[in-house]
Every structure is written in C-alpha cells, then in structure tokens.
Amino acid sequence: MDITRFKSKGFFIPGLISLVLLILLATLPLSLGGYTVVLVTTILMYAILTVSWVLFSGPSGYMSLASAAFFGVGIYIGALLLPNTGQVLPLLVVVVLGGLASSIVALGVGALTLRLRGIYFAIFTFGLVVLILEVLNWWEHTVSHIRGRFVMVVDNETIFYVMLAIFVATMLTFFFLRRSKFGLALQSIGQNEEAAAHSGVNVTMVKVLTFALSAFFVGAAGVVWATRLTYIDPYIAFNFFLSFLPVLMAIFGGIGQIYGPVVGAAIFAYLQETLQTEFPEVYMLTFGIVLVVVILYLPNGIVGLIPKLWRRISGGQHANT
Amino acid sequence: MPILEGEKVTKYFGGLAAVSKVDFNVDQGEVVGLIGPNGAGKTTLFNLISGAFVPKPGVIRFKGENITGSKPHQICRLGLSRTFQEVKIFANMPVMQNVLLGSLFGTPTGMASANAAKEAAELLDFVGLSAVGKTPAGGLTLANQKRVEVARALATKAELLLLDELMAGLNPTETAEAMELVTRIRGRGVTIFMIEHVMKAIMGVCDRIMVLHHGEKIADGTPKEIATSKTVIEVYLGE
16 A cells, blocks of 8 residues: 555546646637636636645645735736836746745745644734735835836736646646645644654644745736736735635535645636626625535535535445545 | 653643653663553653653753754654554544554654555554554544554654553453553563553553652652552552
8 A cells, every 4th residue: 555545546537637628728719719718817817726725724724814915925026027117037937936935925924823723823824914915005105105016918828828837837736745745744734733743744844835835826826917917006916805715716616636626716716707797786695605505515515516426326336435 | 771861850831840850761671651640740741751842941861862852753753752642643544544654754764655655554463453454543443543543653663652541441351452562562672651540551561660749750660669659559549
C-alpha cells in the first residue's frame, strides 16, 4: 500500500477526460467567441479562487476568509504595473509578481495567525481584508492623492488564455499536493493537530507554506482580473464578497472530490451571471434558495449526487460508502 | 545510563504548580511507571517531556541533549515519542496512513515513501492490526485505536516511548493484551515510561515506579518498595 490513495485505478480515465475538457476549453474562443469567452473567463476566475481555498482550508480545517485580500493584492499589483498609461512589464511577469506578492502577505499573516483556531482564524483573515482596504483608503486620501486607477486594456482572448493557464496550474498543484506526503501532513493537521505535531510533523511550516501557496494562485488571478476591470479603486479591488463566495462555491460543489470545487464554482458562477442578467430583481433570492437547498439536502455538495445516482442506476451492487 | 533526565522540572498554571521541582531519570532499556492520584500532574509531566509545554524553571535532557524548549516535532524526531490519554488519532484516515505519518515525518532522517510504507506495514502487524489497515481509524474499538497510537509512535523509530494510560477504559481481556504488548515493545529495545492507573498492570510490567502527588515526587522505587511504602499508601488510601 502507498500513501498515494488515488493511484492505480481511476487514474487514466479522469486524466483523459480532463485533457479533452482542456482542449475544448482552449479552442473555445475559436468556436464560440464573444460573450461565451467572457463568461468562461469569469467561471475560471471563480474556480481558481475556490480551488485555492479548498487547497488549504479543505484538508487543514482552517477556514480562511482572506481570499478577497489575496485577490485584491493581485489586482493592485496589476493596476500598478500595467497602467493604461503604458505597460511597465510583460503581462505574464506581472501575473507571477502578483502571485508572489499575495504569497508574501500570506506568509506574514500565516506566521502570525495560524496558531489561532477555528472561528478566531476565520475572523482574523476576514479582518485582513478590511485592514488592507482601510490602509489603502487612508493612503490614497492623505498620502498619494490618487483615487482610482485605470488599467491597461487587454483583449478578451488573452485574458481568457492567461486565466486558463493559471487555472490549469492551480488544478495540477491541487491534484499533486493531495497525493503527496505534504498533503498527508496537511490532512493529519486537519484531523488532529496535536497528534500530528507529536508524530513529527512541523505543523506551523506545513500550514504557513500551504497558505502561501494557495494565495499565489489567487493573487495571480487578481492581476488578470485587473485588466478585465480596467478601472479599480480600493473598494473594487477588495470586495468582501470574494472572501465568502469561494467558501460557498466549495460547499455547493462538494469538497470531498477533487472536481467538486470546480463543478461548484462553474455552476455557481453561471447561475450568478445568468440570474443577474435575466432576473435582476430576484437574483439574490433565487441564489439564496438554491444554496439553502443544496446545504440541506446535499451535504456532500452537487458532486455528492453522482455516487447516489450511480448506485440507483447500477442497482446498488457497487454501493460504495 | 539515563536516556531521559529531568532536573527541577516545574510548571505553573496560574498560581498553581501542576508539576513542582521534579527530578527524574529513566535508564536505557527500563520500563518505568508513573502513578499518582487524579490531578497529581502525571500527564502534565508527559506534556513537558514531549514538548507540548515548556518547563519553567527546569531542564529536560534526552540522550544527554538538552531538549528544554524544543518543539514537539523536533523532540519526536530525536526518538522520543508518545501516546495520549484521550486517544488522538486521525479518525477519517485509514489505519495504515495513521501509522505511515509517523514513519514519514517522525524519523530522525526522514524516510523514502517505499521504506516508510514497509515500516508501517511491519508495525501494523506488530500491534496486530494488519487486517484493518484500510479501515478509517475512527471506526476501531478503543483498544485498537490505542494500538494505532502505539504503532504510530513506534513508526517514528522511537527509542523512548511515553505511554499515557494505555489501559484506561479497556476490559480485563484487553488489559491483559495491552500488558503483553508493552512487554513485546520492550523486547524491541524501546525504553518505556508509562502512566497507569491499573495497579496490577503497572506492578507486573515495571522495573521501577515513580509516584507523583500534588505535582511533587513523593516516592521512587521498585514495585515492591512502592507497594509497601507508607507515604504512598497514605496518599492513596488516606491516613
């Protein structure tokens, strides 16, 4: 037996499906174009945020509400280094820099606060979003006197492909981390932190590094998002909703399976976009009802339905509990 | 030669001395028991030795090295491992992975995955849990969950094992099996320091017994000496 729980069986087929999906996605601008590309870019952005959240909070059990902070840091790096007045650095370099900046923030915050447990950690990470927002506000009011920034315009296809690349990188990291020795350590921390520490796991290091790793992808996505927004100010960059949405999307999709968060983010983002445009008055209401139903009746999320349906189709012989 | 030494080990919780100026030592290859009434400071002493708490003041040395203030994972990697009074297992992870974690992370130099898996399988066999390797650890009986903890602790290549009430909550048959397990662990050359309330068990397997009362060490001697000691009897039965 090996630590690689997901090894051997069920490796080839999901790999093949992922590859086909990836090719379909990559050729999307050629086949459909226009609005679909914009919509899928949005979905990819949410998927990156959600998978990054699950990467750390899923196994470790530390509920982070810092997504908006990391995303906002990425957006600001994007706005500073890709102003509409003229590009300072190539887009991809800025994407990496945005990711690194978010990672550094996560390293600092993580080292300070990952000793907090449960709700205290959640509240602190949310406080981080508010803190950065207010500091930026103060800075722009009293020091720099620049209010709002215009960001370089990038065409939708480029935005799409860069977002897709970040998404693939996030998924690969998530996939390999789960199977690795490091992932096992992270999981043991979520199950019993004290026992993990006394079994030789450097719990602080594992937590802080994973937190920083998850922040990287969020920051990178933020840079790309800045070029999509084209105008930003602190309130646009540090949007509180983006701290909660990844959590909701993950729960919605189900965090037990690797594809759960992606499915959750995709359906959620699609619903949000369409409901918002089709039924702007009842959008939040419908959204809320769908969420409540999923949480009440599908404790394992949308993807938790698949084994259930499969059991029903196959008559229960393959019941796998 | 002492593998573990403590000098004036003290720990205050607020104004209360949970452990007060305790000097102790455990020799290589010994099985030493630690007894005392509830609240005597036994588990606190184990927490101090394993790095969960830092003694203040006091010094703890393991294999001659000062480990006062070291982190739990560092102490574990030096070869000092423990189990817990309230079992602390990774309940949703298979039994095998519980043990594997110890061999992957707790060994002094770290281990390649293949060796770690082999080591973990060997230890599962040693504690008699080979058949349930793939079961989530939370689904086992208490006696078997305690065995998972023992296997995980041994997987770190422990030279000294701290057993915190291995037999608490077990039925007579399971207690006898646990005693037999302690003897076999000793047979592997592992030194054992154990807290136990089951007197029959501790008198039967220990070479030496230490008694704590209100955080202070009040006796230290062979099981026979302890069983006949006037102070110990007073503490347990009243004057």
